[in-house]
Amino acid sequence: MPDGRQLSESVASHVREAIMVGDLPGHGYLRTEHLAAELGVSATPVREALMILQGEGAIRWEPRRGYRVLPLTPGDVEDLFGVQAYVAGELAARAAALLDQDAVAGLRAAQEQLVDAAARGEAERVERLNHEVHRTINRAGGTGRLTALLRQTVSYVPRHYYARVQGWERASVHDHDDVLDALAAGDRESARAAMARHVRHIGVLLDAHLRERGAYRRGSL
Amino acid sequence: MPDGRQLSESVASHVREAIMVGDLPGHGYLRTEHLAAELGVSATPVREALMILQGEGAIRWEPRRGYRVLPLTPGDVEDLFGVQAYVAGELAARAAALLDQDAVAGLRAAQEQLVDAAARGEAERVERLNHEVHRTINRAGGTGRLTALLRQTVSYVPRHYYARVQGWERASVHDHDDVLDALAAGDRESARAAMARHVRHIGVLLDAHLRERGAYRRGSL
DNA sequence: GCCGCGAGGATTCTATGGAAAGTAGGCTGT
DNA sequence: ACAGCCTACTTTCCATAGAATCCTCGCGGC
Numbered sequence: 464m465p466d467g468r469q470l471s472e473s474v475a476s477h478v479r480e481a482i483m484v485g486d487l488p489g490h491g492y493l494r495t496e497h498l499a500a501e502l503g504v505s506a507t508p509v510r511e512a513l514m515i516l517q518g519e520g521a522i523r524w525e526p527r528r529g530y531r532v533l534p535l536t537p538g539d540v541e542d543l544f545g546v547q548a549y550v551a552g553e554l555a556a557r558a559a560a561l562l563d564q565d566a567v568a569g570l571r572a573a574q575e576q577l578v579d580a581a582a583r584g585e586a587e588r589v590e591r592l593n594h595e596v597h598r599t600i601n602r603a604g605g606t607g608r609l610t611a612l613l614r615q616t617v618s619y620v621p622r623h624y625y626a627r628v629q630g631w632e633r634a635s636v637h638d639h640d641d642v643l644d645a646l647a648a649g650d651r652e653s654a655r656a657a658m659a660r661h662v663r664h665i666g667v668l669l670d671a672h673l674r675e676r677g678a679y680r681r682g683s684l
Numbered sequence: 685m686p687d688g689r690q691l692s693e694s695v696a697s698h699v700r701e702a703i704m705v706g707d708l709p710g711h712g713y714l715r716t717e718h719l720a721a722e723l724g725v726s727a728t729p730v731r732e733a734l735m736i737l738q739g740e741g742a743i744r745w746e747p748r749r750g751y752r753v754l755p756l757t758p759g760d761v762e763d764l765f766g767v768q769a770y771v772a773g774e775l776a777a778r779a780a781a782l783l784d785q786d787a788v789a790g791l792r793a794a795q796e797q798l799v800d801a802a803a804r805g806e807a808e809r810v811e812r813l814n815h816e817v818h819r820t821i822n823r824a825g826g827t828g829r830l831t832a833l834l835r836q837t838v839s840y841v842p843r844h845y846y847a848r849v850q851g852w853e854r855a856s857v858h859d860h861d862d863v864l865d866a867l868a869a870g871d872r873e874s875a876r877a878a879m880a881r882h883v884r885h886i887g888v889l890l891d892a893h894l895r896e897r898g899a900y901r902r903g904s905l
Numbered sequence: 906g907c908c909g910c911g912a913g914g915a916t917t918c919t920a921t922g923g924a925a926a927g928t929a930g931g932c933t934g935t
Numbered sequence: 936a937c938a939g940c941c942t943a944c945t946t947t948c949c950a951t952a953g954a955a956t957c958c959t960c961g962c963g964g965c
Contacts, residue, residue, distance in 0.1 A: 469748075470918080470919070471918090472747075494945095494947095495946080496946075496947095504919080504920090505920045505921075506948095507919060507921090510947085510948080511732055514692065514735045514739075515736075515738070515739050518735070518739025518740060518836075520829045520833065526693075526947090527927065527946090528927075529946075533829070535829075538826070538828060539829045542826070542829060542830040543833075546771060546833060549767070549770050550767060553766070608741045608754070608756075609760070612763075612764075612833075615739070615833075615836070616833070619829075691949070692948090715915095715916075715917095717915095717916075717917095725949080725950090727917090727918095728950070731917085747918095748956055749916095749957075
């Protein structure tokens with residue numbers, strides 16, 4: 464529970480991760496006061512955090528009843544990465560038309576550092592650089608609501624969680640090259656396809672990881 | 685400001701609509717106490733409502749600063765309907781494989797009533813039946829997070845707003861037939877394509893409407 | 906004239922208290 | 936014995952107040 468600047472967001476992150484890892488009983492109610500006591504805060508920020516999570520689709524709010532945990536099923540993971548692939552592909556396509564050579568060179572440099580960090584096994588640095596690469600592409604492609612939507616499809620899995628996923632670093636090292644090549648060539652459709660492929664790839668890896676860890680509790684599978 | 689069962693949701697709807705219509709100054713800050721006084725409620729539910737809207741991407745929360753309105757640009761409308769078309773298409777494809785003949789017959793009946801209501805100019809009834817048709821298809825296709833995501837891409841425009849959009853009723857009368865035919869035939873890809881086409885069609889109509897009404901304030905166009 | 910700085914005011918944010926609603930368990934009447 | 940109601944407890948939900956933070960504006964120094 465790393466105290467962010469705001470208690471609401473801090474609590475939201477905590478609960479998000481707990482749901483992701485499977486610590487919370489699927490389909491069970493979330494009691495605000497219990498959470499508040501457990502985290503050492505008041506009920507108000509807890510309530511606000513649960514509102515945020517409700518907006519993200521992680522929990523369901525039933526008026527005057529409480530907040531119910533919506534367990535993550537294998538189908539959900541596939542679905543979310545499908546949307547993520549669509550949106551990220553679209554943004555990459557736009558970035559291909561907008562990024563100049565300097566920007567692409569900057570991406571190449573970041574990617575080189577990423578490869579280096581992966582070779583040294585510096586997980587945290589890999590994660591940071593990966594985030595930087597993606598953010599640069601996405602911010603180039605648009606600053607409006609499409610990126611907000613993308614953030615949401617991404618938010619349900621904590622950033623630092625990827626480090627535990629088997630094969631994730633290799634995928635980031637390998638897949639990014641195709642994307643950068645397409646961006647350098649200014650080829651919209653290739654960029655779209657490469658990015659979509661990359662995202663789907665990550666989705667498959669995450670799905671396999673979750674199955675192995677048994678994080679799917681009451682999933683349909 | 686129709687009092688829903690919960691003040692948070694009630695306030696959220698109010699602000700959502702105000703943003704949509706353009707009553708709120710784009711890029712301006714939203715003061716919680718002003719809103720609270722205006723709506724006759726306390727600051728707490730207002731804050732929660734703004735948290736929800738932040739999750740939907742309608743406003744941006746800057747910690748310790750406040751909530752900033754993100755104006756809707758023409759590009760945003762196009763983007764959101766693009767995602768909506770993708771998701772709704774996917775759900776329609778699944779529905780095609782899952783709905784039996786009875787269910788399709790029920791949809792046909794609802795659609796007939798919709799056509800009838802449109803011919804009589806009963807706007808509210810058209811809107812209700814349209815919602816019913818779409819919800820039936822979407823709920824058949826999945827109850828997980830994909831539908832939650834769809835809800836979100838839909839939520840930024842109030843349901844009853846469509847009645848004001850020129851040509852919307854005609855589109856609902858015409859486009860739905862293609863979708864229902866595909867569902868009846870159990871043809872996944874046709875259903876996907878027809879639904880996606882329908883959603884894009886609505887998006888074009890809404891965009892034209894907003895341009896005409898000058899609802900785009902500081903849009904890029 | 907311009908930059909840094911500090912006091913005042915405004916606003917967000919969290920905690921606490923009380924009211925409303927929902928739930929569970931036992932009791933009574935048939 | 937079973938169904939329906941009633942009471943007590945739990946929990947959500949909203950309002951209010953105080954603490955922390957940020958912006959604004961004016962003053963002094965360079």
